[in-house]
Amino acid sequence: MSAGGTDLAFLGARQIAALVRERKVSPTEITRLYLERIERLDPRLSAYITVIPEAALEAAHRAEAAVMRGEPLGPLHGVPYAVKDQFDTAGVRTTSGSRILKDHVPTEDATTISRLNAAGGILLGKLNLTEFALGGTQHFPFGQPRNPWNLDHDPGGSSSGSGIAVAAALCAASLGEDTGGSVRSPASFCGVVGLRPTWSRVSRHGSFPLSWSMDTPGPLARTVEDAAWLLQVIAGYDAKDPLSSRVPVPDYARTLADPVHGLRVGIIRELTSGPETDAEVREAVVEAARCLERLGAVTEELSLPLVPFAGAIFMALADGDGAGVHHRWLRTRPGDYDQGTRRRLLTASLIPVSLQQRAARARALLRAQMLNALARHDLLLCPTAHQPAPPIAAARGTITGRHEVAGRFFTRRSYVTPAALAGLPAIAVPCGFTRSGLPISLQLIGRHFEEATVLRAAHAYERQSEWSRRRPPGTN
């Protein structure tokens, strides 16, 4: 593959759409490029569960013909994308990363897929994930997903393949789903942008559920601009999801480049300078906050005392919901689950109701703390993860004591679940690299339905930094 081909593959989705529109790149050419890269690079990354080359090339030929005929083109016309295998795709198997659904072929597209296709996107395939979008999978039935920055390290989850495929340019952009960090965590570990929209901003129809009050589809992309671009396509009311919002969808691109001067940013002390936060992560995130200050934002440290409990609160509630979803299969097909998934769901099935009630009430208090902070600040800032991507081996093996559980499950979730528990939009943006070459990520959290502010601040920061331009080793 020529260097030019590699450069083309690493372009943003919006840039590719512009080149297609200007007839400088054909949809067939760019689709072939990504398919070649998937064939060459994915055997060691396992980003994809299913690739659909014939269907993708057919769609690319149709897109090319439309360009040549001078037809009106959608915003993603000719842009190859991929989706987490949690979203239904008509005629294409949708496994949710589980042996239980290994032969499941939906007859209807998820609403998000319908919208991406209607916008002209070309679906390349379905992306790997932790089983049923829960974390803690021990043995991935469709291959161990690997971090492109270091193959021995975790790519994050649950939208693991969505992060890998964007980082390694195995698609132009991807779709993930974020119940408690499942878009932002892989974005953080893989060094790409991941956006969790406000809960209800994007239809959940056709997405395998985990927790009805937190499940939120969201884009992963190489730039903030692309994330805004994809959100524009998938956001908005859907009659097939009765909980989707009728709040009007603004034009995100229109305000993306507006200045951030005067924006009030609250730095969450417990997550940024707390004892659990890795020193290199803290340093990079504080420097990112200083960068926003130089752009005219006003930063102030604040305390949200309940956020250290967010991980445990989340697992009591979301896992409890998940136990309800899986109850029948847990009784009838326990051996078909991965060991880690089964043990997590069994645990969730046994959580006392009094404890769930306590967690639900604490969630309401945590939400109130966050909304109070957002009454005084336009955005909240903290790391997306307390540490860079850990080695895959660190999360392997049987848990032999309850103190291991906190380290594996609660601590890291406390960084991404506050926004999920409060239903707030949040973005993960690359903000540096460790000395060992692993990405570090900044998280910005905004008010309900104020994705435009989140995207504007993230875009302003991104333009001042060079992190998004780096490429993982071995991905040329």
Add this chain to the structure above:
Amino acid sequence: MIDLTTDQVGALAAALGLPVTLEDLAEVTHRLNALIEALEPLAELPLETVEPVPGLGGAPAS
């Protein structure tokens, strides 16, 4: 704080009709005890008057 034993956790699972192997049971017990312990400090909060609703979004959903 009193830890649940594997026998107690096994009985809870049996009550729900959930088959649990001995290997699973040991780890599930650790996980459940860890969650109970992690949520224990929340009992100190003034939660009695807090309504346990998710508080979805900032505007009517539909």
